[in-house]
Amino acid sequence: MSKPSQIANHRYLPSHEARDSFSAAKRRKNAAHGVSRGCTKETSEPQRGERRVLTHTQKSSRFSRTALLSLISSVTLLCATLPARAQSPNAQLPPGDVKEKAEAVCLTCHEARIIVQQRLSKAAWTKELDKMIKWGAEVDPKDHDALVDYFSANFGPDQPVYEAPKSQTESKMKSKH
Amino acid sequence: MLSRRNFLKTASAAALAAGAARPLLTWAADPAISVPGKDGLIVRSYRFLDLEMPVEFMTDWITPVKHFYVRNHMFPPAKIDAGAWKLTVTGEVEKPLTLTLADLAKIPVHSVVNTMECAGNGRTLQSPKVPGVQWGKGAVGNAEFSGPSLKTVLEKAGLKNTAKHVQFRGLDQVPGKVPPFIRSIPIEKALDADTLIATHMNGAPIPAHHGYPARALTPGWVGAASCKWLTEITVLDKPAEGNFMSPGYRFPNTPGKPGEPIKPEDTHALTALTVKSTIAAPSDGAKLKPGAHVIQGAAWAGEADITKVEISTDGGASWNAAQLGKDQAKYAWRFWSYPWKPAKSGDYVILSRATDNQGRTQPDAAVWNPSGYLYNAYDQVKVYVQA
Numbered sequence: 382m383s384k385p386s387q388i389a390n391h392r393y394l395p396s397h398e399a400r401d402s403f404s405a406a407k408r409r410k411n412a413a414h415g416v417s418r419g420c421t422k423e424t425s426e427p428q429r430g431e432r433r434v435l436t437h438t439q440k441s442s443r444f445s446r447t448a449l450l451s452l453i454s455s456v457t458l459l460c461a462t463l464p465a466r467a468q469s470p471n472a473q474l475p476p477g478d479v480k481e482k483a484e485a486v487c488l489t490c491h492e493a494r495i496i497v498q499q500r501l502s503k504a505a506w507t508k509e510l511d512k513m514i515k516w517g518a519e520v521d522p523k524d525h526d527a528l529v530d531y532f533s534a535n536f537g538p539d540q541p542v543y544e545a546p547k548s549q550t551e552s553k554m555k556s557k558h
Numbered sequence: 559m560l561s562r563r564n565f566l567k568t569a570s571a572a573a574l575a576a577g578a579a580r581p582l583l584t585w586a587a588d589p590a591i592s593v594p595g596k597d598g599l600i601v602r603s604y605r606f607l608d609l610e611m612p613v614e615f616m617t618d619w620i621t622p623v624k625h626f627y628v629r630n631h632m633f634p635p636a637k638i639d640a641g642a643w644k645l646t647v648t649g650e651v652e653k654p655l656t657l658t659l660a661d662l663a664k665i666p667v668h669s670v671v672n673t674m675e676c677a678g679n680g681r682t683l684q685s686p687k688v689p690g691v692q693w694g695k696g697a698v699g700n701a702e703f704s705g706p707s708l709k710t711v712l713e714k715a716g717l718k719n720t721a722k723h724v725q726f727r728g729l730d731q732v733p734g735k736v737p738p739f740i741r742s743i744p745i746e747k748a749l750d751a752d753t754l755i756a757t758h759m760n761g762a763p764i765p766a767h768h769g770y771p772a773r774a775l776t777p778g779w780v781g782a783a784s785c786k787w788l789t790e791i792t793v794l795d796k797p798a799e800g801n802f803m804s805p806g807y808r809f810p811n812t813p814g815k816p817g818e819p820i821k822p823e824d825t826h827a828l829t830a831l832t833v834k835s836t837i838a839a840p841s842d843g844a845k846l847k848p849g850a851h852v853i854q855g856a857a858w859a860g861e862a863d864i865t866k867v868e869i870s871t872d873g874g875a876s877w878n879a880a881q882l883g884k885d886q887a888k889y890a891w892r893f894w895s896y897p898w899k900p901a902k903s904g905d906y907v908i909l910s911r912a913t914d915n916q917g918r919t920q921p922d923a924a925v926w927n928p929s930g931y932l933y934n935a936y937d938q939v940k941v942y943v944q945a
Contacts, residue, residue: 390638416614470591470604490733500687509689517734538687548609550598551624553587 395524472497479527486518488527496536498543503533566905595765597624599695602691606630606686607767612695616838619885620650620671621699621762629676629697631739631802635729635787645755649793650717659771660756665706666939670777671701671753671887677780677807677828680924681808682934686817688930697935698858703756703764703775708791709749717745719794724748725792726774726785731788741807742798743783750887752777752937755788763781776818777889778861780828780931784806803827809931816926830849831860833920834934835867835894835912842939851898852882854938859914864914867942873907873924874936880910893912900943 471492474480487496501509507531514520520528590599597608609628611621618625640659647655676697678690691697712724726741733740747753756775757764764770769786776783782802798802808825835857840846853871857864863886868877883893900906913919924935 399759463667466673470588470601477755491735493601494601494603495691498602500692501689507691516736543692545600545602545610546610548596548599549587549589549592550600553589554592554594 385423389445396453442557470520477531479524479531482521482524483528483531485511486520486524490517494545496532498538498545499532500538500540501533504528506536560586566567573772575630593595595624595767596628596681597626599625600694600696604792606633608691609766610693610745611699612839613695613836613838613855616696616836616934617757617854617893619700619883619890620760623701623762623765623768626699626768627676627697627737629691631730632733632736634730634766635731638729638766638787639773643716643771643789645772645788645791646803647711647715647791647861647873650719650721650795651712651793653714655711657711657874657911659757662755662772663705664712665698666863667704667758668707668751668754669702669704670754670775671700671702672775672777673698673856673889673891674781674784675831675834675858677782678929681930683933683935684926684930686926688928690930697781698836698891700856700858703754704758704761705754705756705772705775707751708753709756710772712748712793715793718801720795721745723794723795723797725790725794725798726788726789727792728769728773729787733764736933737801739785739802740798740800741782741785741802743774743779743829744792744797745778745793747779748838756784769826778830780831782828791921791941797905799826806929808929809930810927813925814927819928826925828835828861828931831858831861832932832934833857833864833912833914833918835910835917835920835937837908837910837937837939838906838941840941842941844941846900846941846943848900848903848943852895853898853908853910854895855894855910856891856893858913859912859916861889861919862916863888863914864892864912864917867892869896869898870909870911871898871900871906872903874909902944903944906943908939908941921924 385404471488473487473493474483474493474496483496484493487493499506499509510518510520510525510529510532559850587598588601590606593599593607593609596609596811599611599857602610605942607628607630611625611627614706615621638719643659645657645662647657647772650817675694676693679697680695680945681690682692682694683687692700708724722745724745725740727738727740743753753774754775756769757772759765759768764773769784769788772788774783774788775784804822804825804827808822809828810820811824811826814820836855837853838855840851840853853869856866857867864882867882869880878896879910880894883895894910909930911920920934922936924933
């Protein structure tokens with residue numbers, strides 16, 4: 382049985398995207414210090430490049446540990462709070478064993494937001510899935526119960542309300558051109 | 559020198575704090591969701607498109623198109639060639655017709671200011687929760703629709719005395735095995751001069767989102783009675799069949815137990831809207847300073863007229879009359895306002911309650927039904943007054 386998403390009431394970041402935004406913060410920090418790294422391989426000691434840059438910085442502006450910590454915090458906070466560089470206006474389904482099955486079966490006709498805003502009991506989810514099958518959703522009978530469990534676990538009556546986003550304002554759309 | 563361990567600790571703490579801050583950001587406009595012609599609407603679904611007006615926009619008596627809600631059951635038609643578009647009138651008629659846009663343009667135009675509301679507006683407030691688009695309070699708008707009266711076109715075709723219902727079919731693109739969006743209205747409503755084949759909305763050709771080049775316009779009724787992208791009118795000797803006549807768009811004859819299913823034979827098709835009010839300002843959860851404020855909003859009642867709107871600022875213990883706005887039209891909402899000076903700081907529950915000239919008053923709890931239609935309980939906002 383899939384675990385309910387911890388952020389069931391928000392737009393979902395698939396787990397790889399969440400990881401990437403953290404890595405991006407680290408890369409940005411490194412780049413700011415003149416260190417470019419092709420990967421995010423962790424090391425336990427600062428690299429020689431970092432030490433040299435810091436020494437140079439220390440010479441010119443006495444860049445303290447506290448200041449560095451604030452810089453890192455703000456950069457990370459900024460990257461984590463920027464809307465995920467969403468290429469898609471559609472919502473995402475949450476992680477789970479049958480996530481890909483659900484995507485294949487459901488998202489041919491409509492986007493995930495139709496699903497993720499529901500708050501239904503298991504019995505009600507069963508009824509909805511059966512209605513969707515009647516309307517053309519190609520569900521393999523052996524996946525039926527697992528799909529019901531996935532929807533019930535993530536979008537049951539006790540989950541917090543889904544907060545839908547807003548479309549772009551007219552002025553923002555105009556200013557892009 | 560900052561060790562990797564300390565960096566990770568700081569960054570994680572920051573990221574966690576950011577996660578906690580996220581709810582504010584989900585209210586912000588999403589840069590990925592750009593809908594040309596629409597301005598800052600709540601995206602209930604992008605594909606297919608269901609957009610809701612935030613209630614703070616309920617301050618223009620005529621809702622601009624850019625703020626008007628959009629409801630699609632399925633996909634709109636691909637771009638329509640206005641020159642090639644045809645509207646057929648067949649069934650229980652003497653002389654079946656095929657009309658072009660040019661033919662429609664020759665018929666005298668009739669205009670109606672209509673408050674259109676989705677039958678499912680307010681669904682998210684139903685308890686227990688029901689399936690469907692989880693509309694808040696903004697699947698409603700008021701616009702001027704113009705076009706020939708449907709009556710004129712039906713009389714041109716000549717109605718047989720077997721004519722009992724008028725069925726509409728649109729050019730929606732139907733996915734999978736979804737039943738097509740086909741519904742009908744009774745002949746009496748079809749022959750009312752205010753029921754239109756609308757080609758214009760707020761003075762301009764009706765936009766694609768709202769049914770270009772023509773839609774049915776059944777004023778004062780649920781939005782589902784106003785079929786978009788109209789292409790076929792079929793006169794029937796009985797109500798239309800199909801999913802969107804039954805089990806869709808039906809309401810219990812007598813209220814059942816919340817959460818319990820209702821038998822189809824104990825329901826009737828939705829027709830006119832019921833009495834309702836919505837508070838446009840202040841917003842739910844607003845923090846207000848002590849002093850003079852204005853509580854304001856809209857009220858409507860389908861084919862009936864609003865006679866009064868009452869406001870409570872003490873959670874329903876006492877009620878006072880709001881002032882009704884001057885803008886009026888037969889099927890249009892009425893704006894109202896209520897000056898309020900909270901006596902002291904604290905939490906306030908503000909309620910609005912409308913009454914119409916059919917003697918209906920909003921109830922304190924809506925009639926629950928399995929599809930969550932026609933939610934019309936008192937509207938409610940909670941505000942916090944602090945110096």
